[in-house]
Amino acid sequence: MFKDNKSQYKKQKSPQQRFLFVFGIVFFLMYLALGLIIIFWKTIPLNISYNGRLAFGLLLIVYAFIRFIRLLKKNKE
Template identity: 45%
Template sequence: MASSYRRRTQRYDSQKSLNRRFLFVLHLCIILTFIGFALFLIFARHIELNISYNGRLGMAAIMIIYAITRFIRSWQKFKEVD
């Protein structure tokens, strides 16, 4: 009986707050938006932009790298123990 109570309390203690989970999901949405816009810059050749194709590739690469670093930082923050 005490063992099941201990497991239950450990599970509830290890759960993240609703605010932290919401912010993590919000960060994921922003990261997906960055990646989507970067892919748009790479593959949308018919859109007239005053940027050369190499410039668009460079900007897309920077956005993808930023999205990856942002994901790593938000994942580490989400996983840290209070």
């Protein structure tokens, strides 16, 4: 009849933790966008071949997702 109230009363995160979480999401989006820009922007002023741009863009995208996964794991604690 009565549910466990522990889930209702989780300890609220401190303002610093919330700020760092939002900051982490912003940087995840920035790395993701930068990777996509490097891959798909044809007239980007970088003197790199297409294969080099593709490799660098994919590296940034993978790094963005690694940061995001670490951020989610840290936020669960």
